[in-house]
Amino acid sequence: MSDQTVNVPGFLANGVSAGIKDNGKKDLALIYSIVPARAVGVFTTNRFKAAPVILDMERIQRGLAQAIVINSGNANASTGDRGYDDAVAMSRAIADGLDISEDLVLVASTGVIGEKLPVKKIVRRAGDLIGGLSADGIPVAEESIMTTDKFPKIAWRKCVIGGKEVTVCGIAKGAGMIEPKMATMLSFIMTDASIDYHCLGRVFRKAVDASFHAITVDGCMSTNDTVIMLANGVAGNGTLTGRSPGAAVFRDTVTHVMTELAREIVRDGEGATKIIHIIVEEVRSRKDGRKIAYAIANSNLVKTAFYGGDPNWGRIIAAVGSSGVAVEPCFVSLFMDGIPLFKDGTGVRGGKERLAHVMKKDSIEVLVKLGMGKKSYHLFASDLTHEYVTINAHYHT
């Protein structure tokens, strides 16, 4: 649902080129709410957190933010105290230009790790970035946060809460270094809903779990992953709380927007030619289901078989067996797009032949039933291709 007229009441955005990327493409974005918004976020669990992540984790504790400034082309990670000072300087330039408190400005960076942020270039462009803020600026902001992304990722949806129209819109970037154990690359969700802080936090965490936490491209965890959501209340609905009848509708709307963005990230996975929807059923816990789903999704042998259209389902079975979950082979069954392949501890006769045409599709469902319990888990993954290797063998140079 990308759309040229996408906007969220009370939010302005913009993007410019600050010369951080060598190729002259846009690399500096700003999201601004006309009033301070309730703010929640999740960040990478990597021990080497980038400077802007450390800064945001401090500032977001207040639960309020009014602007997010984002650069692409440099991650400002592994840059030490100087990197932190640069992130602060970046936020100060924006705060000064907008005439708001520095504490209300969040910062995000994405790009190469371990190089000093060219913060002067950013400060120099802050005026133009702010001057060009517009209600229609979300697409140009999105364009400015892309790195190896092949297409922009914008999702939005409207719902009615307490008789008022409410908009939820998110943008995201990410194609490589996408992995399970944290947020994901960068995503920023804007809404004009009026909602109390605790309800917003709950809705946000549930939606992140169901979307950005359930995807993988290459199993690699970034130092910069960030998802931030701002709710500015401009819609004028009665403030949502956990007990409001509209809370469920709002949660569904947010989950829908985030899931769409998360799927777009997988679809744009570096070099990806296929989306694989992995569903694990009949497990004792969601945690077990998650382990098994990721063991399949992150197996290079499984990923290359999908790329090659090779009906080699034995690699999926081998991955399930190496997941660390004590599965019982005789209770396990495996289906792909509904075709039974493994059952009662052995392969189903004729399965490989029937599977051959399914493997040519660009979207494939893998269903594993463990026969151990009643819980389930699912995620979206991409394949591993020559182009992934090409992109990542020479990303830096």
Place this chain on the structure above:
Amino acid sequence: MSDQTVNVPGFLANGVSAGIKDNGKKDLALIYSIVPARAVGVFTTNRFKAAPVILDMERIQRGLAQAIVINSGNANASTGDRGYDDAVAMSRAIADGLDISEDLVLVASTGVIGEKLPVKKIVRRAGDLIGGLSADGIPVAEESIMTTDKFPKIAWRKCVIGGKEVTVCGIAKGAGMIEPKMATMLSFIMTDASIDYHCLGRVFRKAVDASFHAITVDGCMSTNDTVIMLANGVAGNGTLTGRSPGAAVFRDTVTHVMTELAREIVRDGEGATKIIHIIVEEVRSRKDGRKIAYAIANSNLVKTAFYGGDPNWGRIIAAVGSSGVAVEPCFVSLFMDGIPLFKDGTGVRGGKERLAHVMKKDSIEVLVKLGMGKKSYHLFASDLTHEYVTINAHYHT
């Protein structure tokens, strides 16, 4: 140290083509000891163990074996009760031909998962396989167990124990589906040493830990991984026990042979162009060191950077930070081939420039110091290349 005259007193070997592989290459091997040998083994920890693995795990408990029959081209995995019966039938044909007890025959298979073993072809060739047994047959046995291997892997060494010359010789196959948590693909170690069962077991386990357990190609665990060692006592040395002065020499000799084979497996890693030696120092435990070393070694972004010769050391730092070990960035330092790259929480100025020429080498050392303790861990890994994707996108078809 491969050598045309490699042989181990008291051991005969052979290999033939049984038509299991489509291309007519040799695919059936036999190792035979003229007397029952003490036998120890380690096997995959995958929950979907192949039929021959299940059979061997039962039989090896006796601590004695006299023959190992191995086929390539079919893994006899995910084949249920029928696969087990086929493994038994395979051992029976060999036992009958050699006129020894069936319990003294071990079985191994490697190849595609989930297809019925063509056991009749194997039984039909048992006579020729046995008839051609020879003291010089180790290289042809090795040739017969190869699948995607580009070169044979044979290592041997002699030592003197109690005045007697003792030989240790191993063969191995493996290039893909190579991963940490178990043995490795297939390897068979022969020695004419006389050694008691407990001492053999201890030497074996320590040597496996230092060699096959410390390599990775693609992080994928096979259903068939097997390492078996036979000691037939033909050398006539006084039987080694844990207290013998010769035990340390023997352990060093076995470790040397296994380490050579393990490195050869990495060097022959599917599509590999480089060997990366990853050393993790100053950790609290070997377990922590292992987690960090494998987080680096199995990161597709790290592996592709090595392939491309890209001095993008930030990916190594990101991998260390995602390992699950609570490292403190400010105490971590990173060196490659002695060049300091990361220290005191930030990149070392000029590191990338100095690193550029190192990245072109085909053997590179990565040293990470954590500043948390006194333990260390190291392993060998390969890079991730276009050829890996090519090989595995179409292995089956």
